[in-house]
Amino acid sequence: MPYTPDIVDELNMLVRYNLDTTQTGIKVHKHEAAPAIVAATKRLYDKGLTTEEDGGYLTHLGHEVAEQAQVLLELLHPD
Secondary structure (H helix, E strand, O other): OOOOHHHHHHHHHHOOOOOOOOOOOEEOOOOOOOHHHHHHHHHHHHOOOEEEOOEEEEOHHHHHHHHHHHHHHHHHOOO
């Protein structure tokens, strides 16, 4: 099954999180961000990966998924 544009948007949101600390979250402003990013952020919340619909912090599961997303990105785009 190939990655859909929605999954790519979700992965792109996950790799924006700083995994070195649990004290840093992300806030997506729905009046400023692209609709696809706003929707991806809400889907991450619906899947239990973040604490807020507009970003917030990663949950424990979200942190694990974000780690995997970052490893995948590093493997596919090493520069």
